[in-house]
Amino acid sequence: MYARPIVPKPITLSARDGVFTLDDSTPLLAPEPLADLVRELIGPATGLRFAPGSGGIELEVVDDGALGAEGYRLAVSPDGIRAAGTEAGLRWAVQTLRQLLPVEVYADKLVPGMRWEVSCVEIVDVPRYEWRGGLLDVARWCHPLKFLYRYVDLLAMHKLNRMHLHLTDDQGWRFEVRKYPKLTEVGGWRRESAAGHAREGRFDGTPHGGWYSQQELRDLVGYAARRGVSIMPEIDVPGHMEAAISAYPWLGNYPSRQLEVRTSWGISQHILNVDDATVRFVTDVLDEVVDVFPFEYIHLGGDEVPPDEWLASESARRRAEAAGLSRVDGLVGWWAGRLAEHLAGHGRRIAVWDELLDRNPPPGSLVFAWQDASRVAAAQEAGFRVVAVPQEYAYLDWAESNSPDEPLAIRGTLPLSTMYGYRPGDVLGVQGQVWSEYLPTPDLVEYRAFPRLAAFAEIGWAAPEPRDLAEFTGRLSGHLSRLDVLGVRYRRLDPAGQS
Numbered sequence: 194m195y196a197r198p199i200v201p202k203p204i205t206l207s208a209r210d211g212v213f214t215l216d217d218s219t220p221l222l223a224p225e226p227l228a229d230l231v232r233e234l235i236g237p238a239t240g241l242r243f244a245p246g247s248g249g250i251e252l253e254v255v256d257d258g259a260l261g262a263e264g265y266r267l268a269v270s271p272d273g274i275r276a277a278g279t280e281a282g283l284r285w286a287v288q289t290l291r292q293l294l295p296v297e298v299y300a301d302k303l304v305p306g307m308r309w310e311v312s313c314v315e316i317v318d319v320p321r322y323e324w325r326g327g328l329l330d331v332a333r334w335c336h337p338l339k340f341l342y343r344y345v346d347l348l349a350m351h352k353l354n355r356m357h358l359h360l361t362d363d364q365g366w367r368f369e370v371r372k373y374p375k376l377t378e379v380g381g382w383r384r385e386s387a388a389g390h391a392r393e394g395r396f397d398g399t400p401h402g403g404w405y406s407q408q409e410l411r412d413l414v415g416y417a418a419r420r421g422v423s424i425m426p427e428i429d430v431p432g433h434m435e436a437a438i439s440a441y442p443w444l445g446n447y448p449s450r451q452l453e454v455r456t457s458w459g460i461s462q463h464i465l466n467v468d469d470a471t472v473r474f475v476t477d478v479l480d481e482v483v484d485v486f487p488f489e490y491i492h493l494g495g496d497e498v499p500p501d502e503w504l505a506s507e508s509a510r511r512r513a514e515a516a517g518l519s520r521v522d523g524l525v526g527w528w529a530g531r532l533a534e535h536l537a538g539h540g541r542r543i544a545v546w547d548e549l550l551d552r553n554p555p556p557g558s559l560v561f562a563w564q565d566a567s568r569v570a571a572a573q574e575a576g577f578r579v580v581a582v583p584q585e586y587a588y589l590d591w592a593e594s595n596s597p598d599e600p601l602a603i604r605g606t607l608p609l610s611t612m613y614g615y616r617p618g619d620v621l622g623v624q625g626q627v628w629s630e631y632l633p634t635p636d637l638v639e640y641r642a643f644p645r646l647a648a649f650a651e652i653g654w655a656a657p658e659p660r661d662l663a664e665f666t667g668r669l670s671g672h673l674s675r676l677d678v679l680g681v682r683y684r685r686l687d688p689a690g691q692s
Protein backbone atom coordinates (compact mmCIF):
# COMPACT_ATOMS: atom_id res chain seq x y z
CA MET A 194 0.00 0.00 0.00
CA TYR A 195 1.07 3.59 -0.59
CA ALA A 196 2.83 5.11 2.36
CA ARG A 197 0.25 7.76 3.11
CA PRO A 198 -3.37 6.70 3.39
CA ILE A 199 -5.80 8.56 1.17
CA VAL A 200 -9.46 8.85 2.14
CA PRO A 201 -11.62 8.65 0.10
CA LYS A 202 -9.67 6.10 -1.86
CA PRO A 203 -8.49 7.23 -5.30
CA ILE A 204 -9.79 5.19 -8.23
CA THR A 205 -6.28 4.44 -9.48
CA LEU A 206 -3.02 5.06 -7.70
CA SER A 207 0.43 3.86 -8.78
CA ALA A 208 3.40 4.41 -6.51
CA ARG A 209 6.60 5.54 -8.22
CA ASP A 210 10.21 5.72 -7.05
CA GLY A 211 11.59 8.87 -5.52
CA VAL A 212 10.30 11.87 -3.66
CA PHE A 213 9.61 15.53 -4.21
CA THR A 214 10.21 17.91 -1.35
CA LEU A 215 8.40 21.20 -1.01
CA ASP A 216 10.53 24.04 0.23
CA ASP A 217 10.59 27.78 0.11
CA SER A 218 11.89 27.77 -3.43
CA THR A 219 9.00 25.64 -4.75
CA PRO A 220 7.06 27.75 -7.22
CA LEU A 221 3.37 27.46 -7.94
CA LEU A 222 1.69 27.76 -11.30
CA ALA A 223 -2.11 27.79 -11.08
CA PRO A 224 -5.04 29.97 -12.03
CA GLU A 225 -5.91 32.34 -9.21
CA PRO A 226 -8.71 30.73 -7.22
CA LEU A 227 -6.68 27.52 -7.13
CA ALA A 228 -3.38 29.17 -6.25
CA ASP A 229 -5.15 30.77 -3.30
CA LEU A 230 -6.53 27.41 -2.26
CA VAL A 231 -3.04 25.87 -2.26
CA ARG A 232 -1.77 28.75 -0.13
CA GLU A 233 -4.73 28.49 2.26
CA LEU A 234 -4.55 24.71 2.65
CA ILE A 235 -0.82 24.14 2.64
CA GLY A 236 0.60 27.54 3.60
CA PRO A 237 -0.17 27.90 7.32
CA ALA A 238 1.56 24.73 8.56
CA THR A 239 4.47 24.79 6.12
CA GLY A 240 5.08 28.52 6.07
CA LEU A 241 5.79 28.21 2.33
CA ARG A 242 4.94 31.19 0.19
CA PHE A 243 4.66 29.52 -3.23
CA ALA A 244 5.97 32.27 -5.45
CA PRO A 245 4.43 32.18 -8.93
CA GLY A 246 6.41 30.20 -11.48
CA SER A 247 6.82 26.86 -13.19
CA GLY A 248 8.73 23.75 -12.22
CA GLY A 249 7.20 23.21 -8.77
CA ILE A 250 3.51 22.65 -8.28
CA GLU A 251 1.57 23.12 -11.52
CA LEU A 252 -2.20 22.94 -11.71
CA GLU A 253 -3.63 23.04 -15.17
CA VAL A 254 -7.27 23.45 -16.07
CA VAL A 255 -8.03 21.03 -18.88
CA ASP A 256 -11.18 19.84 -20.54
CA ASP A 257 -10.69 16.10 -20.49
CA GLY A 258 -13.93 14.19 -20.94
CA ALA A 259 -12.58 11.13 -19.16
CA LEU A 260 -12.23 13.14 -15.96
CA GLY A 261 -15.82 14.37 -15.97
CA ALA A 262 -16.82 17.41 -13.97
CA GLU A 263 -14.80 16.68 -10.84
CA GLY A 264 -12.06 14.21 -11.72
CA TYR A 265 -8.35 15.00 -11.74
CA ARG A 266 -4.95 13.59 -12.60
CA LEU A 267 -2.11 14.11 -10.19
CA ALA A 268 1.50 13.12 -10.78
CA VAL A 269 4.29 13.59 -8.28
CA SER A 270 7.77 13.05 -9.70
CA PRO A 271 11.21 14.10 -8.47
CA ASP A 272 10.87 17.08 -10.82
CA GLY A 273 7.64 18.44 -9.46
CA ILE A 274 3.94 18.04 -8.95
CA ARG A 275 1.51 18.27 -11.87
CA ALA A 276 -2.24 18.14 -11.69
CA ALA A 277 -4.88 18.49 -14.37
CA GLY A 278 -8.65 18.65 -14.35
CA THR A 279 -11.52 21.08 -14.31
CA GLU A 280 -11.33 23.79 -11.68
CA ALA A 281 -13.61 21.62 -9.52
CA GLY A 282 -11.42 18.58 -10.12
CA LEU A 283 -8.27 20.49 -9.26
CA ARG A 284 -9.72 21.51 -5.90
CA TRP A 285 -9.93 17.80 -5.08
CA ALA A 286 -6.40 17.33 -6.41
CA VAL A 287 -5.25 19.92 -3.86
CA GLN A 288 -7.04 17.98 -1.11
CA THR A 289 -5.28 14.81 -2.24
CA LEU A 290 -1.93 16.58 -2.34
CA ARG A 291 -2.54 17.69 1.21
CA GLN A 292 -3.08 14.04 2.19
CA LEU A 293 0.17 13.08 0.44
CA LEU A 294 2.06 15.45 2.72
CA PRO A 295 2.95 14.67 6.35
CA VAL A 296 -0.13 14.94 8.59
CA GLU A 297 1.33 18.02 10.27
CA VAL A 298 0.20 19.96 7.18
CA TYR A 299 -3.24 20.04 8.84
CA ALA A 300 -1.93 22.25 11.64
CA ASP A 301 -3.27 25.79 11.63
CA LYS A 302 0.09 27.35 12.36
CA LEU A 303 3.69 26.89 11.37
CA VAL A 304 5.19 23.50 12.25
CA PRO A 305 8.93 24.15 12.36
CA GLY A 306 11.62 21.65 11.46
CA MET A 307 9.50 19.55 9.07
CA ARG A 308 10.57 18.04 5.76
CA TRP A 309 7.55 18.51 3.50
CA GLU A 310 8.24 15.42 1.46
CA VAL A 311 5.88 13.69 -0.95
CA SER A 312 6.56 10.22 -2.33
CA CYS A 313 6.24 9.97 -6.08
CA VAL A 314 2.91 8.71 -7.31
CA GLU A 315 0.47 8.85 -10.20
CA ILE A 316 -3.21 9.20 -9.48
CA VAL A 317 -6.20 9.33 -11.77
CA ASP A 318 -9.32 9.93 -9.76
CA VAL A 319 -12.97 10.41 -10.73
CA PRO A 320 -15.91 10.41 -8.33
CA ARG A 321 -18.59 7.75 -8.66
CA TYR A 322 -21.44 9.99 -7.52
CA GLU A 323 -22.25 13.56 -8.43
CA TRP A 324 -23.91 14.39 -5.07
CA ARG A 325 -21.77 13.69 -2.04
CA GLY A 326 -23.24 15.49 0.89
CA GLY A 327 -23.40 16.15 4.57
CA LEU A 328 -26.55 17.39 6.29
CA LEU A 329 -26.09 19.49 9.38
CA ASP A 330 -29.12 20.25 11.54
CA VAL A 331 -28.62 23.69 13.05
CA ALA A 332 -32.28 24.07 13.97
CA ARG A 333 -32.45 21.77 17.01
CA TRP A 334 -29.29 23.39 18.34
CA CYS A 335 -27.90 26.58 16.91
CA HIS A 336 -24.35 25.43 16.30
CA PRO A 337 -21.80 28.26 16.33
CA LEU A 338 -21.07 29.87 12.99
CA LYS A 339 -17.41 29.03 13.49
CA PHE A 340 -18.32 25.38 13.64
CA LEU A 341 -20.18 25.66 10.33
CA TYR A 342 -16.91 26.81 8.76
CA ARG A 343 -15.08 23.92 10.35
CA TYR A 344 -17.70 21.48 9.08
CA VAL A 345 -17.27 22.86 5.56
CA ASP A 346 -13.53 22.25 5.87
CA LEU A 347 -14.14 18.70 7.05
CA LEU A 348 -16.56 18.02 4.20
CA ALA A 349 -14.10 19.38 1.63
CA MET A 350 -11.26 17.37 3.13
CA HIS A 351 -13.30 14.24 2.38
CA LYS A 352 -14.21 15.48 -1.12
CA LEU A 353 -17.83 15.92 -0.13
CA ASN A 354 -19.30 18.59 -2.38
CA ARG A 355 -22.68 19.42 -0.81
CA MET A 356 -23.64 20.81 2.56
CA HIS A 357 -27.33 20.51 3.36
CA LEU A 358 -28.16 23.09 6.02
CA HIS A 359 -31.33 22.26 7.91
CA LEU A 360 -32.15 25.80 9.01
CA THR A 361 -35.66 25.59 10.42
CA ASP A 362 -37.63 23.22 12.57
CA ASP A 363 -40.18 23.04 15.38
CA GLN A 364 -37.44 23.81 17.90
CA GLY A 365 -35.85 26.83 16.23
CA TRP A 366 -35.63 29.12 13.22
CA ARG A 367 -32.06 30.09 12.26
CA PHE A 368 -32.33 32.05 9.00
CA GLU A 369 -32.67 35.84 9.21
CA VAL A 370 -35.71 37.00 7.22
CA ARG A 371 -35.78 40.78 6.87
CA LYS A 372 -39.46 40.92 6.06
CA TYR A 373 -40.45 38.80 9.07
CA PRO A 374 -38.00 39.62 11.87
CA LYS A 375 -39.95 37.69 14.49
CA LEU A 376 -38.94 34.44 12.80
CA THR A 377 -35.56 34.79 14.46
CA GLU A 378 -36.43 37.20 17.30
CA VAL A 379 -39.16 34.89 18.58
CA GLY A 380 -38.72 31.67 16.59
CA GLY A 381 -34.98 31.59 17.17
CA TRP A 382 -35.32 31.08 20.92
CA ARG A 383 -36.80 28.43 23.14
CA ARG A 384 -37.10 27.81 26.81
CA GLU A 385 -34.42 25.31 27.53
CA SER A 386 -35.45 21.72 27.78
CA ALA A 387 -33.73 18.93 29.57
CA ALA A 388 -34.05 16.74 26.50
CA GLY A 389 -30.67 15.88 25.13
CA HIS A 390 -28.84 17.36 28.06
CA ALA A 391 -30.23 15.07 30.70
CA ARG A 392 -27.61 12.38 30.46
CA GLU A 393 -24.72 14.81 30.16
CA GLY A 394 -25.99 16.51 33.31
CA ARG A 395 -25.44 19.94 31.86
CA PHE A 396 -29.03 21.17 31.84
CA ASP A 397 -28.98 24.58 33.49
CA GLY A 398 -32.39 25.95 32.58
CA THR A 399 -31.18 28.85 30.46
CA PRO A 400 -32.95 29.53 27.18
CA HIS A 401 -31.35 28.27 24.02
CA GLY A 402 -31.32 30.06 20.71
CA GLY A 403 -29.59 32.03 18.04
CA TRP A 404 -29.63 32.52 14.32
CA TYR A 405 -27.41 33.47 11.41
CA SER A 406 -27.65 36.75 9.57
CA GLN A 407 -27.97 36.75 5.81
CA GLN A 408 -24.51 38.28 5.53
CA GLU A 409 -23.00 35.58 7.74
CA LEU A 410 -24.54 32.88 5.58
CA ARG A 411 -23.54 34.60 2.36
CA ASP A 412 -19.95 34.67 3.59
CA LEU A 413 -20.16 31.00 4.54
CA VAL A 414 -21.52 30.17 1.07
CA GLY A 415 -18.56 31.96 -0.52
CA TYR A 416 -16.05 30.22 1.73
CA ALA A 417 -17.60 26.84 0.97
CA ALA A 418 -17.71 27.50 -2.77
CA ARG A 419 -13.98 28.23 -2.82
CA ARG A 420 -13.51 24.74 -1.39
CA GLY A 421 -15.88 23.04 -3.82
CA VAL A 422 -18.80 22.74 -1.42
CA SER A 423 -22.23 24.02 -2.49
CA ILE A 424 -24.65 24.78 0.30
CA MET A 425 -28.27 23.73 -0.08
CA PRO A 426 -30.55 25.43 2.44
CA GLU A 427 -33.64 23.70 3.77
CA ILE A 428 -36.79 25.50 4.83
CA ASP A 429 -38.93 22.62 6.06
CA VAL A 430 -42.66 23.04 5.25
CA PRO A 431 -45.53 22.59 5.93
CA GLY A 432 -44.72 20.53 9.04
CA HIS A 433 -41.79 21.10 11.41
CA MET A 434 -42.96 24.72 11.55
CA GLU A 435 -43.85 25.29 15.20
CA ALA A 436 -41.10 27.88 15.67
CA ALA A 437 -42.47 29.96 12.78
CA ILE A 438 -46.06 29.57 13.95
CA SER A 439 -44.99 30.71 17.41
CA ALA A 440 -43.60 33.87 15.84
CA TYR A 441 -46.61 34.48 13.58
CA PRO A 442 -49.66 32.61 14.90
CA TRP A 443 -51.68 33.45 11.77
CA LEU A 444 -49.57 30.87 9.91
CA GLY A 445 -51.15 28.09 11.96
CA ASN A 446 -54.50 26.39 11.90
CA TYR A 447 -55.56 28.01 15.19
CA PRO A 448 -54.46 31.64 14.70
CA SER A 449 -55.77 32.75 18.07
CA ARG A 450 -53.60 30.24 19.90
CA GLN A 451 -50.15 31.41 20.98
CA LEU A 452 -47.77 28.48 20.61
CA GLU A 453 -44.28 28.21 22.01
CA VAL A 454 -41.13 27.24 20.19
CA ARG A 455 -41.12 23.53 20.88
CA THR A 456 -38.95 22.46 23.82
CA SER A 457 -39.02 18.72 23.30
CA TRP A 458 -38.01 16.49 20.42
CA GLY A 459 -40.41 14.52 18.27
CA ILE A 460 -42.90 15.75 15.70
CA SER A 461 -45.15 18.73 16.40
CA GLN A 462 -48.83 18.46 15.52
CA HIS A 463 -48.85 22.13 14.58
CA ILE A 464 -48.47 22.68 10.86
CA LEU A 465 -48.99 25.56 8.43
CA ASN A 466 -52.49 26.40 7.28
CA VAL A 467 -53.24 26.55 3.55
CA ASP A 468 -54.34 30.17 3.22
CA ASP A 469 -53.09 32.32 0.36
CA ALA A 470 -51.50 34.66 2.91
CA THR A 471 -49.45 31.76 4.27
CA VAL A 472 -48.31 30.70 0.81
CA ARG A 473 -47.33 34.32 0.27
CA PHE A 474 -45.41 34.31 3.53
CA VAL A 475 -43.40 31.26 2.52
CA THR A 476 -42.68 32.60 -0.97
CA ASP A 477 -41.49 35.86 0.63
CA VAL A 478 -39.16 33.83 2.84
CA LEU A 479 -37.91 31.89 -0.19
CA ASP A 480 -37.23 35.13 -2.05
CA GLU A 481 -34.76 36.00 0.69
CA VAL A 482 -33.37 32.47 0.78
CA VAL A 483 -32.51 32.48 -2.94
CA ASP A 484 -30.85 35.82 -2.46
CA VAL A 485 -28.37 34.28 0.00
CA PHE A 486 -27.94 30.77 -1.45
CA PRO A 487 -27.11 30.62 -5.16
CA PHE A 488 -27.30 26.81 -5.30
CA GLU A 489 -29.69 25.35 -7.88
CA TYR A 490 -31.72 23.40 -5.34
CA ILE A 491 -33.72 24.66 -2.37
CA HIS A 492 -34.87 21.89 -0.02
CA LEU A 493 -38.49 22.34 1.05
CA GLY A 494 -38.77 19.46 3.49
CA GLY A 495 -42.22 17.91 3.40
CA ASP A 496 -41.40 15.20 5.94
CA GLU A 497 -43.49 14.05 8.86
CA VAL A 498 -46.60 16.18 8.40
CA PRO A 499 -49.34 15.02 10.77
CA PRO A 500 -52.61 15.83 8.97
CA ASP A 501 -54.76 16.18 12.13
CA GLU A 502 -55.09 19.97 12.03
CA TRP A 503 -56.00 19.92 8.35
CA LEU A 504 -58.55 17.16 8.96
CA ALA A 505 -60.25 19.49 11.42
CA SER A 506 -60.01 22.54 9.20
CA GLU A 507 -62.80 23.65 6.91
CA SER A 508 -60.48 25.73 4.73
CA ALA A 509 -58.03 22.82 4.33
CA ARG A 510 -60.90 20.61 3.23
CA ARG A 511 -62.03 23.19 0.71
CA ARG A 512 -58.51 23.70 -0.54
CA ALA A 513 -58.04 19.94 -1.00
CA GLU A 514 -61.31 19.66 -2.88
CA ALA A 515 -60.45 22.57 -5.17
CA ALA A 516 -57.08 20.95 -5.88
CA GLY A 517 -58.84 17.69 -6.79
CA LEU A 518 -57.30 15.83 -3.85
CA SER A 519 -59.20 12.96 -2.29
CA ARG A 520 -57.48 13.43 1.07
CA VAL A 521 -56.22 16.49 2.92
CA ASP A 522 -52.77 15.03 3.39
CA GLY A 523 -52.31 15.44 -0.35
CA LEU A 524 -51.96 19.11 0.50
CA VAL A 525 -48.32 18.44 1.30
CA GLY A 526 -47.85 17.91 -2.45
CA TRP A 527 -50.00 20.94 -3.19
CA TRP A 528 -47.66 23.03 -1.03
CA ALA A 529 -44.60 21.69 -2.83
CA GLY A 530 -46.19 22.40 -6.20
CA ARG A 531 -47.00 26.01 -5.34
CA LEU A 532 -43.52 26.65 -4.02
CA ALA A 533 -41.75 24.81 -6.85
CA GLU A 534 -43.58 27.03 -9.31
CA HIS A 535 -42.49 30.11 -7.42
CA LEU A 536 -38.87 28.96 -7.25
CA ALA A 537 -38.89 28.07 -10.95
CA GLY A 538 -39.39 31.80 -11.48
CA HIS A 539 -36.01 32.25 -9.79
CA GLY A 540 -34.48 29.51 -11.94
CA ARG A 541 -34.35 27.11 -9.00
CA ARG A 542 -35.48 23.56 -8.43
CA ILE A 543 -36.75 21.90 -5.31
CA ALA A 544 -35.60 19.04 -3.18
CA VAL A 545 -38.00 17.17 -0.89
CA TRP A 546 -38.05 14.29 1.60
CA ASP A 547 -39.45 11.01 0.33
CA GLU A 548 -42.84 11.40 2.03
CA LEU A 549 -43.69 13.52 -1.00
CA LEU A 550 -43.55 10.44 -3.22
CA ASP A 551 -47.03 9.49 -2.07
CA ARG A 552 -48.26 13.05 -2.54
CA ASN A 553 -47.61 13.81 -6.14
CA PRO A 554 -44.36 15.77 -5.99
CA PRO A 555 -43.71 18.31 -8.72
CA PRO A 556 -41.84 16.76 -11.67
CA GLY A 557 -38.13 17.49 -11.51
CA SER A 558 -38.02 17.38 -7.71
CA LEU A 559 -34.88 15.91 -6.24
CA VAL A 560 -36.02 13.28 -3.76
CA PHE A 561 -34.10 12.61 -0.56
CA ALA A 562 -35.02 9.05 0.34
CA TRP A 563 -34.57 8.72 4.08
CA GLN A 564 -37.19 6.40 5.56
CA ASP A 565 -35.40 3.25 4.46
CA ALA A 566 -33.63 1.75 1.47
CA SER A 567 -36.93 0.68 -0.12
CA ARG A 568 -37.79 4.36 -0.51
CA VAL A 569 -34.64 4.85 -2.58
CA ALA A 570 -35.95 2.23 -4.98
CA ALA A 571 -39.46 3.68 -4.90
CA ALA A 572 -38.20 7.15 -5.80
CA GLN A 573 -36.17 5.74 -8.67
CA GLU A 574 -39.10 3.74 -9.95
CA ALA A 575 -41.23 6.86 -9.86
CA GLY A 576 -38.67 8.46 -12.18
CA PHE A 577 -37.11 10.96 -9.78
CA ARG A 578 -33.48 11.82 -9.28
CA VAL A 579 -32.57 10.55 -5.85
CA VAL A 580 -30.12 11.30 -3.12
CA ALA A 581 -29.91 8.17 -0.99
CA VAL A 582 -29.97 8.87 2.74
CA PRO A 583 -31.73 5.79 4.15
CA GLN A 584 -31.56 6.13 7.89
CA GLU A 585 -30.33 2.61 8.54
CA TYR A 586 -27.11 3.53 6.66
CA ALA A 587 -26.83 7.32 6.53
CA TYR A 588 -27.96 8.62 9.93
CA LEU A 589 -24.95 9.86 11.80
CA ASP A 590 -27.14 10.84 14.75
CA TRP A 591 -27.65 7.15 15.51
CA ALA A 592 -25.38 5.62 18.11
CA GLU A 593 -22.60 3.43 16.78
CA SER A 594 -23.01 0.78 19.43
CA ASN A 595 -25.32 -0.11 22.28
CA SER A 596 -22.58 0.22 24.85
CA PRO A 597 -23.66 2.06 28.01
CA ASP A 598 -20.72 4.42 27.46
CA GLU A 599 -22.22 5.72 24.25
CA PRO A 600 -23.58 9.29 24.55
CA LEU A 601 -27.36 9.50 24.38
CA ALA A 602 -28.66 9.05 20.84
CA ILE A 603 -32.02 9.24 19.13
CA ARG A 604 -31.64 5.69 17.89
CA GLY A 605 -29.10 3.04 17.19
CA THR A 606 -27.21 1.19 16.26
CA LEU A 607 -25.27 2.05 13.15
CA PRO A 608 -21.68 0.84 13.27
CA LEU A 609 -19.03 2.03 10.86
CA SER A 610 -18.97 -1.41 9.25
CA THR A 611 -22.65 -1.22 8.31
CA MET A 612 -22.23 2.23 6.89
CA TYR A 613 -19.21 1.21 4.87
CA GLY A 614 -21.19 -1.70 3.45
CA TYR A 615 -23.86 0.50 1.87
CA ARG A 616 -24.38 0.16 -1.89
CA PRO A 617 -26.65 2.96 -3.03
CA GLY A 618 -26.99 1.79 -6.64
CA ASP A 619 -27.68 4.10 -9.51
CA VAL A 620 -28.62 7.31 -7.76
CA LEU A 621 -27.49 10.90 -7.99
CA GLY A 622 -25.62 10.49 -4.75
CA VAL A 623 -25.43 9.94 -1.04
CA GLN A 624 -25.33 12.09 2.05
CA GLY A 625 -24.48 11.56 5.71
CA GLN A 626 -27.08 13.11 7.98
CA VAL A 627 -26.36 14.80 11.28
CA TRP A 628 -29.64 15.55 13.01
CA SER A 629 -28.77 17.26 16.21
CA GLU A 630 -31.51 16.61 18.77
CA TYR A 631 -29.03 14.82 21.02
CA LEU A 632 -25.97 16.65 19.72
CA PRO A 633 -26.05 20.02 21.48
CA THR A 634 -22.35 20.76 21.10
CA PRO A 635 -19.81 20.71 18.25
CA ASP A 636 -17.79 18.11 20.17
CA LEU A 637 -20.72 15.72 20.16
CA VAL A 638 -21.43 16.38 16.49
CA GLU A 639 -17.83 15.50 15.72
CA TYR A 640 -18.00 12.40 17.88
CA ARG A 641 -21.00 11.11 15.94
CA ALA A 642 -19.94 12.29 12.50
CA PHE A 643 -16.40 10.96 12.56
CA PRO A 644 -15.09 8.69 11.41
CA ARG A 645 -18.36 7.39 9.96
CA LEU A 646 -18.66 10.35 7.59
CA ALA A 647 -15.25 9.41 6.18
CA ALA A 648 -16.66 5.96 5.39
CA PHE A 649 -19.67 7.50 3.70
CA ALA A 650 -17.48 9.92 1.77
CA GLU A 651 -15.59 6.95 0.43
CA ILE A 652 -18.82 5.32 -0.72
CA GLY A 653 -19.81 8.54 -2.45
CA TRP A 654 -16.46 9.09 -4.11
CA ALA A 655 -15.05 5.65 -4.80
CA ALA A 656 -17.75 3.06 -4.05
CA PRO A 657 -14.88 0.57 -3.99
CA GLU A 658 -15.49 -3.05 -4.94
CA PRO A 659 -14.90 -5.41 -3.39
CA ARG A 660 -15.79 -3.56 -0.22
CA ASP A 661 -12.83 -4.50 1.94
CA LEU A 662 -13.55 -3.30 5.47
CA ALA A 663 -10.16 -4.35 6.85
CA GLU A 664 -8.33 -2.47 4.12
CA PHE A 665 -10.50 0.58 4.77
CA THR A 666 -10.08 0.59 8.52
CA GLY A 667 -6.33 0.20 8.02
CA ARG A 668 -6.25 3.27 5.82
CA LEU A 669 -8.68 5.03 8.12
CA SER A 670 -6.51 4.61 11.19
CA GLY A 671 -3.78 6.52 9.39
CA HIS A 672 -6.29 9.13 8.28
CA LEU A 673 -7.39 9.64 11.87
CA SER A 674 -4.02 11.17 12.67
CA ARG A 675 -5.03 14.03 10.37
CA LEU A 676 -8.21 14.47 12.40
CA ASP A 677 -5.99 14.42 15.51
CA VAL A 678 -3.97 17.34 14.17
CA LEU A 679 -7.22 19.18 13.44
CA GLY A 680 -8.45 18.44 16.96
CA VAL A 681 -11.57 16.66 15.72
CA ARG A 682 -13.26 14.87 18.63
CA TYR A 683 -13.94 11.72 16.65
CA ARG A 684 -14.97 8.38 18.10
CA ARG A 685 -12.10 5.94 18.40
CA LEU A 686 -12.26 2.87 16.20
CA ASP A 687 -13.50 -0.26 17.89
CA PRO A 688 -10.85 -2.96 18.29
CA ALA A 689 -10.63 -5.06 15.13
CA GLY A 690 -13.44 -7.54 14.76
CA GLN A 691 -15.81 -5.67 17.02
CA SER A 692 -17.11 -3.04 14.66
Ligand code: TNX
Pocket residue numbers: 496497546563588590603628629630
Ligand atom coordinates in the same frame (compact mmCIF):
# COMPACT_ATOMS: atom_id res chain seq x y z
C1 TNX B 1 -36.40 12.14 11.09
S1 TNX B 1 -35.11 12.62 8.36
C2 TNX B 1 -36.46 13.45 10.70
C3 TNX B 1 -35.77 14.49 11.50
C4 TNX B 1 -35.19 13.93 12.76
C5 TNX B 1 -34.53 12.60 12.45
C6 TNX B 1 -33.83 11.98 13.63
C7 TNX B 1 -36.33 13.54 8.36
C8 TNX B 1 -36.73 14.03 7.06
N1 TNX B 1 -36.99 13.85 9.50
O1 TNX B 1 -36.66 15.55 11.79
O2 TNX B 1 -34.27 14.83 13.29
O3 TNX B 1 -35.50 11.69 11.97
O4 TNX B 1 -33.06 10.88 13.26
